[in-house]
Amino acid sequence: MNIKKIIPILEWLPNYTTSRFKGDFIAGITVGIILIPQGIAYALIAGLPPIYGLYAALVPQTMYAVFGSSRQVAIGPVAMDSLIVAAGVSTLALTGSDSYIAIAILLALVVGAIQFLMGVFRLGFIVNFLSKPVITGFTSAAALIIGFNQFRNLFGVDFVRSNQIQYVIKDVWNNISTLNTHTTILGFVAIIIILSLRKINKKIPNALIVVIFGILSIKYLGKSLFDVAIIKEVPSGLPSFSIPEIDFQQIRELLPIALTLVLVGFLETISIGKSLEAKQDEYRIRPNQELIALGLGNMAGSLFKAYPTASSFSRSAINQESGGTTGMAALVSVAMVVITLLFLTPIFYFLPKTVLAAIIIVAVFGLVKVKEGIHLWKANKLDFSLLLTTFLATLFLGIEYGIFVGVGMSIIILIFRTSKPYIAVLGAVPDSDFYKNSERFKNVIIEEDVLVIRFDAQLFFANASYFRDNLDDLAEKKGKALKLIVIDAESINRIDSTGVEMLIERINFYKKKGITVYFAGVKGPVRDTLFRAGILNSIDINHFFMNIFTAVKFYKTGDREHQIKYAEYIHHTYK
Incomplete structure (x- = not known):
């Protein structure tokens, strides 16, 4: 000590x-x-x-x-x-x-x-x-x-x-x-x-x-x-x-x-x-x-x-x-x-x-x-509403109630933000190995038979349904041409049992429709959770890739060079 x-x-x-x-x-x-x-x-x-x-x-x-x-x-x-x-x-x-x-x-x-x-x-x-x-x-x-x-x-x-x-x-x-x-x-x-x-x-x-x-x-x-x-x-x-x-x-x-x-x-x-x-x-x-x-x-x-x-x-x-x-x-x-x-x-x-x-x-x-309030009004309306609500609650309900209203509002906003995080559809940047948000980069290439999505949050009980619903909506827009879904998991830093069960259920659902699901950029701790939960019973270990480019390339050309090395690394880690 x-x-x-x-x-x-x-x-x-x-x-x-x-x-x-x-x-x-x-x-x-x-x-x-x-x-x-x-x-x-x-x-x-x-x-x-x-x-x-x-x-x-x-x-x-x-x-x-x-x-x-x-x-x-x-x-x-x-x-x-x-x-x-x-x-x-x-x-x-x-x-x-x-x-x-x-x-x-x-x-x-x-x-x-x-x-x-x-x-x-x-x-x-x-x-x-x-x-x-x-x-x-x-x-x-x-x-x-x-x-x-x-x-x-x-x-x-x-x-x-x-x-x-x-x-x-x-x-x-x-x-x-x-x-x-x-x-x-x-x-x-x-x-x-x-x-x-x-x-x-x-x-x-x-x-x-x-x-x-x-x-x-x-x-x-x-x-x-x-x-x-x-x-x-x-x-x-x-x-x-x-x-x-x-x-x-x-x-x-x-x-x-x-x-x-x-x-x-x-x-x-x-x-x-x-x-x-x-x-x-x-x-x-x-x-x-x-x-x-x-x-x-x-x-x-x-x-x-x-x-x-x-x-x-x-x-x-x-x-x-x-x-x-x-x-x-x-x-x-x-x-x-x-x-x-x-x-x-x-x-x-x-x-x-x-x-x-x-x-x-x-x-x-x-x-x-006052300046802080004006700044938040211009920069972030949600944070401004949090400031204003706490301010008015403290002013008119009393100091002891104001602080608890503020805490309550903070927790509600935290839950709201984590339950509905940003989901991006990615497209290939021409003449490069990169994939970028198709809403922000208009020149990216979106292929008819491939859906690449990025989920910018941890995947857990509060947003698992939101992820599933958005995935289904995006897949439905692709129609019958869709053959491959690539989930860019680079931004997913944590996943719980509800999230894993939802992924397994969706993998099996799309497998019946003839659609393959790949994962790219999965972090080690997230991969640990997925493997312990039994995701390999529904998906092959070769469906995990270092990045999106390798995943799409493997799907299109069957080029297994990079994928074999990565699969061997994963297999060695978890055997």
Whole structure:
């Protein structure tokens, strides 16, 4: 057993150098500066007191630095997961209450346990069922929901909180006239500052600057801005150790939202991890190890009052851009949060909630991928429909339903595509040994007595009938002149028992009609399956050819030179 695979920090820590530490230190400080105001803001999205955003930035980050396979991913509270937490927990308890907080912490334990078990049993492949259009549609809709839910803090109006956008928009429309002028102006000034600083240089810590701006505004213009809601008291000190109260009834109720968080958190981590991986050649992302690291982070975090966490797209990118190359950068960020919790929390007393809303709104609206939707509309209508369906389902049914609609649609499209793959009729290219698709190459020669078809997929139970029906239709169009069918199997990489039975049945069917069936370019594993299933009881071993040209030539001229060699090779292999 390779201990370094289980504990990836051992891959880089023994050879760690001071030159690396300089880059990690700067990156850790930079990410920490952004993480602290974001953590406070995201806790508000989750319906939790601000301090819990900082608690969520401690243990999960530390655990990931030790067990994560990526050395640059930044773990902690994130906007999307925070909204999912709010959507799920708010149905079980009053937002902000002690019971609500306890359930959110229990949710972290449940999410972590599922992630850990998935990693141990190597179930990371599940993420493959979430295609890029599903991810884009889900993220874009979730971003809009998060943004619109922050209008309550941006405008200073107690709008309804919901993960179904139609209810939020309706309430905003009905009550926008009651907005708090001071709150709204301060919030929009913060948005303008953030956007302006981004245009100047994306590396400028705009979140920190507007936080300082907001605190100073309230502190020195407090009399004029007396009606602006502020954070107020933020407790000092590190979170105490406590085991979440296990309530199996609550766990059952939390399972749908927990599974959503597992999928979304894993997706976020893998997506950003893969993009960072491509920019270096020192390490590789291991999906199952990522699940284990996320699981351990969430489980251990729940023992220290953390709610569910995942990787942050923005903080991970900043970590890499600032020179972070190992998990040491994450540990530096943790140290900054510890210092803040011990000594700096009183500073945030005057922090306006509208400034936090501004930070969140600018961050999440950047996740709405309009250009991706336009590109898919032009490039692939089916993928666009998948994106649109996921987007609308998430937007109007809720985040927890949107992700499952996306997964369901992905599976349906996968089944549709594999059940009706492309079938091509091939013709001979003049003066060559090649055969090409007759629909794409108009100059190919199609002979009356020969039908050459290519099936571009695995042949299994879901498409065996489709293959048979198309073969019969094409053979019928040839009429009585047809004497030879050549199945180009070069694109068939797998075949199951249903596919084999269908082929044997068709071979026998056409044999009675005086039509011979040849196979060309059959891959070794497919040929193994065919032979084990007894296809040689219906067809001669000499009816398998290296390519189409040899098969047709053998049929026309009886030239056995190449075929004898190939048949001898097959016979030697299977005798």
